[in-house]
Amino acid sequence: MIKKLRLGIHLGIHLGIPYVVLPGNAGRTEDLRKAVGGLEKNEKPVVAVLIGDGSGVGPELTAKLAAKGILNEHARPVVMGDVHLWKYALETFDLNVNWKLFDSMDTVDWEHGIPVIHVGDQDPGMIEKGKVNQICGKACLDMICYAVSLFKNGKIQGVCYAPLNKGAMKLADSPAASETELFSMLLGQEGECGEINMLDQVWTTRVTSHIPVSAISSQLTVDGIVQAICLADKTLKKAGYRHPKIGVCALNPHAGEGGLCGDEEGRVISPAIREASGRGIDAQGPFASDTLFKQAFDGTYNAVVTMYHDQGQIALKLKGFERGITIVGGLNMPATTCAHGTAHDIAWKGIASTQSLENAFCMVCRMAGESI
Numbered sequence: 089m090i091k092k093l094r095l096g097i098h099l100g101i102h103l104g105i106p107y108v109v110l111p112g113n114a115g116r117t118e119d120l121r122k123a124v125g126g127l128e129k130n131e132k133p134v135v136a137v138l139i140g141d142g143s144g145v146g147p148e149l150t151a152k153l154a155a156k157g158i159l160n161e162h163a164r165p166v167v168m169g170d171v172h173l174w175k176y177a178l179e180t181f182d183l184n185v186n187w188k189l190f191d192s193m194d195t196v197d198w199e200h201g202i203p204v205i206h207v208g209d210q211d212p213g214m215i216e217k218g219k220v221n222q223i224c225g226k227a228c229l230d231m232i233c234y235a236v237s238l239f240k241n242g243k244i245q246g247v248c249y250a251p252l253n254k255g256a257m258k259l260a261d262s263p264a265a266s267e268t269e270l271f272s273m274l275l276g277q278e279g280e281c282g283e284i285n286m287l288d289q290v291w292t293t294r295v296t297s298h299i300p301v302s303a304i305s306s307q308l309t310v311d312g313i314v315q316a317i318c319l320a321d322k323t324l325k326k327a328g329y330r331h332p333k334i335g336v337c338a339l340n341p342h343a344g345e346g347g348l349c350g351d352e353e354g355r356v357i358s359p360a361i362r363e364a365s366g367r368g369i370d371a372q373g374p375f376a377s378d379t380l381f382k383q384a385f386d387g388t389y390n391a392v393v394t395m396y397h398d399q400g401q402i403a404l405k406l407k408g409f410e411r412g413i414t415i416v417g418g419l420n421m422p423a424t425t426c427a428h429g430t431a432h433d434i435a436w437k438g439i440a441s442t443q444s445l446e447n448a449f450c451m452v453c454r455m456a457g458e459s460i
């Protein structure tokens with residue numbers, strides 16, 4: 089509680105509001121970095137950093153954040169991934185990082201640099217860079233399972249993962265459509281859970297996520313929409329917003345124009361908004377999604393509930409591709425990642441931006457620090 093208060097005071101002074109964790113431009117890199125700064129070494133959360141799918145940009149980004157000192161600055165980080173791939177990334181990009189290999193979390197210390205634990209085989213000589221492949225998919229599943237088991241045993245307080253590839257994890261027989269569902273499944277989580285995408289001060293939750301566009305309409309239900317609204321409300325309240333304002337997207341052009349182009353607004357979206365309002369949530373809509381994001385970025389709404397993946401991601405990625413953060417929302421385990429994916433077209437070329445993963449890392453440190 090004292091530590092929680094300390095962090096709260098730190099943020100409160102910075103943002104001018106007592107014990108408010110994430111208002112204003114909280115998703116901006118400089119604000120995130122300030123917010124997680126100032127803790128003594130032994131107060132920093134222990135955060136697992138998964139190097140991600142080795143065919144993509146994950147190992148490069150993780151190694152570069154370590155070399156820039158970002159990982160140590162905000163947490164007691166433990167890098168998890170294939171140790172040969174980790175070394176290969178450091179050598180390939182000529183990075184100077186103090187690190188030490190440990191067998192398990194039980195022996196880890198931070199006296200000799202960043203601890204690294206070998207998890208998930210991705211031998212650089214075996215994997216095909218820039219290609220979806222099963223070896224990397226299997227390694228990512230192993231990293232996720234290991235990190236979740238550590239969290240359940242109280243050894244870590246949060247997880248930040250470099251990009252994973254859902255296609256590769258499927259090739260490796262993942263039991264879930266995406267890592268979001270996998271985390272939830274492994275944690276035995278109940279209640280609303282789903283991907284939250286965040287850029288600057290705007291948060292989004294989704295009613296549907298990784299499904300074919302042709303299936304969206306049939307999967308929109310009053311319950312599903314209410315859950316996405318509740319997840320937005322709960323997450324923002326947890327983050328310190330006392331009265332989050334939530335805008336809900338329509339599905340159809342011009343919000344259906346009174347049934348002229350689509351009936352989902354009247355049939356499921358409006359009833360869900362009424363249901364959420366009845367529960368005391370400040371949810372409004374359905375609004376045409378081509379203008380709702382403009383209002384959210386202007387400050388009218390703190391969160392936007394989208395009906396499907398691209399409805400939100402196109403807006404956020406266009407506005408700030410390099411800065412976006414993804415939070416695995418609704419879990420009892422703080423978990424974040426960058427907004428972008430494995431970027432196979434630029435993998436191992438040394439040109440990937442580290443910004444989004446840095447933001448995601450700062451965010452998880454902040455979330456994990458609060459839970460200590």
Ligand SMILES: NC(=O)C1=CN([C@@H]2O[C@H](COP(=O)(O)OP(=O)(O)OC[C@H]3O[C@@H](n4cnc5c(N)ncnc54)[C@H](O)[C@@H]3O)[C@@H](O)[C@H]2O)C=CC1
Pocket residue numbers: 145249250251252253254255256414425426427428429430431432433434439440441442
């Ligand atoms: N954090 C995560 O684990 C995420 C994983 N994914 C997964 O990644 C895979 C590929 O996803 P895509 O949608 O094709 O998109 P992508 O984000 O991997 O790539 C889209 C475009 O953005 C560029 N790009 C991506 N990251 C960049 C960076 N750091 N710096 C500069 N340019 C960058 C790429 O070069 C490419 O042209 C999929 O399997 C997807 O499921 C997608 C988003 C997030």
Ligand SMILES: NCC(=O)COP(=O)(O)O
Pocket residue numbers: 266267268283397401414416425427
């Ligand atoms: N769990 C992260 C994730 O799935 C990222 O992909 P996207 O849904 O943001 O494309």
